[in-house]
Amino acid sequence: MTSSRTSAADPAAAIRVEGLTKRYGRRTAVDDLSFTVRPGTVTGFFGPNGAGKTTALKAVVGLARPTAGVAFVRGTPVTALRPDARLLGVHIEPCGAHPGRTGRAHLRSLAALAGLPRRRVSEVLGLVGLEDAAARRVGKYSMGMRQRLGLAAALLGDPEILVLDEPVNGLDPQGIRWLRTLLRERAAQGGTVLLSSHMLGEAARTVDDVVVIDRGRLVHQGAMADLERTGESLEDVFFARTGAAGSGGTGGAGR
């Protein structure tokens, strides 16, 4: 396992997770998890079903209160940060859009809440390819369209850091390529992305750094380039470190 020397409150780390634990009753969803997300990178967050990815991402963005540990965003505990759509853009399902509202209306209220200009709504609708569906009710959206709406919401503030939970789910091949290009371009411009995914082949083409968890615990952190040097694929690492090979069921983190 590659450990990071970045200290907890180091503002040079876009995100630093330190000793994060989240319990639901007797179930431990995230277990003493620490990892670092370097600025200007796309970091992939992987693990079997029930490993604790969504729970950890929620804690990273301040949507779940950790039982123990701290998530730092640019060196500040996320719980001490004022909501700032220009710093942190988040897409974690459910996106909270009322099924009876149109996609455009949903984005307009988010923009107003975040103090962003209305023109950003048209811009992000164009960016995610939802212009034609903007006047339709969200309840009528396909899974891929809901995914695009969630991405549009995350992109509203053109944020420095994006946290996306399984953003590829439901996207068509064109959408998957579009998202890969978008995320790579953002990283090339100094932006940071932390995303979870089960699509290891696709993720291997997108991410710079890899964090793998199993049963709530870190089992691997390292750079894709290091894997490429050793000839290991992301899938090799995933199966070797999570022991998920051949298992059809969910491991879960509960003990």
Ligand SMILES: Nc1ncnc2c1ncn2[C@@H]1O[C@H](COP(=O)(O)OP(=O)(O)OP(=O)(O)O)[C@@H](O)[C@H]1O
């Ligand atoms: N609100 C909650 N109340 C109780 N248990 C929860 C809650 N949220 C998550 N869990 C439990 O925490 C564990 C981790 O769930 P989580 O959704 O974080 O995993 P995941 O890695 O995102 O899974 P998947 O890949 O299937 O989306 C699971 O055992 C889940 O049942």
